[in-house]
Amino acid sequence: MSRPIWKGYISFGLVNIPVVLYSGERKFDIQFKMLDSRDQERIRYVRINEHTGEEVPWEDVAKGYEYNDHNYIMLSEADFKEIAGEHSKTINIEAFIHKDELDCMDFDKPYYLVPDKKGDKGYVILREILRSTKKIGIAKVLIHTREYLAALMPYENALVLNLLHYHAEIKKPSEFDLPEGSLKSYKITPKELDVAKQLVSSMTTKWNPDDYKDEYRDALKKWVEEKIHHARPKKSKAKKTEKVKSSNVINFVDLLKKSLAEKSKNKKHSKRKNA
Numbered sequence: 001m002s003r004p005i006w007k008g009y010i011s012f013g014l015v016n017i018p019v020v021l022y023s024g025e026r027k028f029d030i031q032f033k034m035l036d037s038r039d040q041e042r043i044r045y046v047r048i049n050e051h052t053g054e055e056v057p058w059e060d061v062a063k064g065y066e067y068n069d070h071n072y073i074m075l076s077e078a079d080f081k082e083i084a085g086e087h088s089k090t091i092n093i094e095a096f097i098h099k100d101e102l103d104c105m106d107f108d109k110p111y112y113l114v115p116d117k118k119g120d121k122g123y124v125i126l127r128e129i130l131r132s133t134k135k136i137g138i139a140k141v142l143i144h145t146r147e148y149l150a151a152l153m154p155y156e157n158a159l160v161l162n163l164l165h166y167h168a169e170i171k172k173p174s175e176f177d178l179p180e181g182s183l184k185s186y187k188i189t190p191k192e193l194d195v196a197k198q199l200v201s202s203m204t205t206k207w208n209p210d211d212y213k214d215e216y217r218d219a220l221k222k223w224v225e226e227k228i229h230h231a232r233p234k235k236s237k238a239k240k241t242e243k244v245k246s247s248n249v250i251n252f253v254d255l256l257k258k259s260l261a262e263k264s265k266n267k268k269h270s271k272r273k274n275a
Helices: 077-089 120-133 190-203 215-228 252-274
Strands: 006-012 015-023 063-068 071-075 090-098 107-115 135-143 146-155 158-164
Touching (some): 006 077, 006 135, 090 146, 107 120, 120 135, 120 146, 190 252
Antiparallel strands (some): 063 071, 107 158, 146 158
16 A cells, blocks of 8 residues: 555544545656766756855755745744644545535545544445535645645545645636637537537547556657667557648538548447457
């Protein structure tokens, strides 16, 4: 099992459930080192004192808030703990909402909550209540000197804590130059909409996360392995995409019909292959 990030309690009303927080993400990134291209030696980053030019050891590194030019308020780890108080060890549920009320833009990062010693009963009760009522707990939690808004929800046999964006952190659509107005103002015809709907319908399938892989990462990993074994890396067999000719007039109906025909052909080919 991965290392725990945090230990504390889920708190709502007078109920406290001891839990351990684990990351819900699995990293598959290919790690690259920064090298000097001239001799392939590693590049080392050091902490340099801006005034003396000397390297600063980790034990002497502190955090400071610059309240005006070159004037700082210094904070130690003890200061952060004192400011957090009891909140540093509590996932404090402040309200419950219906699960459909959350927007996809709100979600940031998932964590698993695992019951700690003697926490199983309370954990199961909360999990089953949330599941049966289709509710989500809205909570606040302090992780690494920052307070997060979070959604506590059941997932299979687990309680998952999804960190949320605060409303102020999300940019509004009005900040962007987005198309507005009626369909007529964009000369969109009913026929274009109808064919587009057919294309969407032909591409609609049941969601299965296992169907989707990081193809770029796999290709990159394979290329690196071939280089290691002194083999000449093969060119990617990625499908060639047709170049779209630049034009002031685009016949979307023809494009949509062509896409629809292509999808239909691919489906038939797939059925023959699996037969």
